Amino acid sequence: MRSNLHRLAALLHLLSTAALWVAGVGLVAMTAATAWQVFGRYVLNSSPSWTEPVSLILMGWFIFLGAAAGVREDTHLGFDVLVTVVPAKVAVAMRFLSDLAVIVFGAGMAYFGALLAAGTWSATIPVLRLPGTVEYVSIVLGGVLIALFGLEKLVRRLAGMAPAHVPVDEARAEEAVWNS
């Protein structure tokens, strides 16, 4: 039982690392597309029309997958002063509820995102001539991963396992950059 849990944890670790890397590739691709847009406008004298919609789709991947990896690495910022000062038992209940909220929202993203994706199959994204569904794939995938990683946190707490923190002591300062 315990070793199965560990095997599962290793798999989830792989998934979250993959999500982070895909998001990173998305960021680099977004940069390249936007740079190409400026280059096209000023150097080639013709603004490419595909760069904006493509960047936007890439940004969806970048945000939702990056945020999912953030759930597992526990880098999302929140107000965590109260949790550290209340009695241990209350803190356990608070963390439990908080994980539950993350799972519910992730599941909502996946389920309703899938409905949105299904509903836009016949719509067409202008310029790219792709079905509207493409826009919602990232939210569905991100939602699935968020719910999965949230569930993992909950199970780890219940099973008394250590949290899945990636050793990111050194990265901590960078992670706070977002909010400044």
Add this chain to the structure above:
Amino acid sequence: MELLILFGTFVLLLLIGTPVAFCLGVASFATAFYLGMPPLIVFQRLSSGVSSFALMAIPFFIYAGDLMVRGGIAARLVRLAGSIVGHLRGGLGQVNIAASTLFGGISGSAVADASAIGGLMIPQMKERGYDVDYAVNVTVTSAVIALLIPPSHNMIIYSISAGGTISIADLFTAGIVPGLMLAAALMLAAWFVARQRGYPVEPFPGLAMIARLAVAAIPGILLIAIIFGGVRSGVFTASESSCIAIVYALAVTVFVYRSMSWSDFVAATLGAVRTTAMVLLVIGCAAAFGWLLAYLRVPAAMIAFMKTISENPVVILLLINVLLLFLGTFMDMSPLIVITTPIFLPVVTAYGMDPVHFGAVLILNLGIGLCTPPVGSVLFVGCAVAKIPIAQAVRTIWPFYLSSVVVLLLVTYIPELSLWLPRLFH
């Protein structure tokens, strides 16, 4: 009742430590459910909230800043600042503030500023006999300057939270005078404290040395001109200019300074993903939350409520400032911008305030909040770099808080400080 569910769920989840994005998301989800709306709408708002081209500037600017710190552009700006103001009373304290101002021109992040400048300056200051608390105080409070000097991705977050109608070029320009004022006020505070404690000055290195360091720093200074000039003149959009900043930073650090390794590049990229994916999720969830706020007519109710307190804009602005400072002591900046903008912006415009002016006030106010306990990410980073407890840093930080608050009041009550420069460009 709907409002109770919306705000009640949000506050409850926030208090139990749920990440802000999910507090906003679940509160919106629950409210839509209660109102009998299809919950689909919440996720549609979330999805459309993050598909805006203007939003791209946020990850781009943070990414560019990360590359510049790792590639040594920041370090060269610090050396230049050192040669120019090092001979003033409080020497390295003044250098720290001037460096933050220059760094603010290439990055809009106060946390990046505190870790980059603090990482370079705090050890030097310790070595030269400055007290550690002084080094931290100066590092932390001057990091706020980076928020005001363009580029400032927080100004972009504000513009987006306000519905995207406020010109980013104007907001960027509006931050310059308040940013320089804050720098001057902090330098004054640093001077006073340095005189009391008898800190040393650095020898004046001579104009030749300054010129040499300026040449080494040219790529960084050029970038300041490219970003601001490009956005201001309309040659690039803010998103495009931030993208150029990345390409430029890569080109300089790889080909000119030759200081960027593959592993540095990967670390900067994944670091930017980690830090910005979360804030963008907060913004997306806030889009759903804000949509419900408007649907429930909260801004209108807020204006009516404020009118019952006072008709006098001076009183209302003071009230809003105090409230924001209070919220800022225990919440982070970008969630506060996205939550409070749709509520307070209609109020202040009803009292005749210019949205660009309010942007400068909001950013400065919440910036001070980043330096105040119990939750202040800039303060945390400064203390972490110096390895001292927060209580030790805060005990002597008062002169610097005082300077910042005086500047905040001046910026609040003298609209010209933020509006004069943008008007010059029109």
